[in-house]
Amino acid sequence: MDGTRRADIKPGSEVMVELSEHKRSGRLTGGRVKEILTSSPNHPHGIKVMLETGQVGRIKQIR
Structure with missing residues (x-):
């Protein structure tokens, strides 16, 4: 998955x-x-998230 759909991502x-x-x-x-x-x-550029470390970015891959 490429991280462009919000439904694919969970905390x-x-x-x-x-x-x-x-x-x-x-x-x-x-x-x-x-x-x-x-x-x-x-x-289209990836869902923006905050990581547990506090860093913010757009998802490029879901592992």
Whole structure:
């Protein structure tokens, strides 16, 4: 799954995100979802989430 559908993501899901500060670099960070920040059912660039570490980014892969 690519992380563009909100229904595929739950708090606690293991994901790979592109952090806001690394936008367009392609650098991914792994973590667990603490909170889903995107309110729409899908987003073409990935659902925005907050990881348990407090980092914010868009999901690129669901592990």
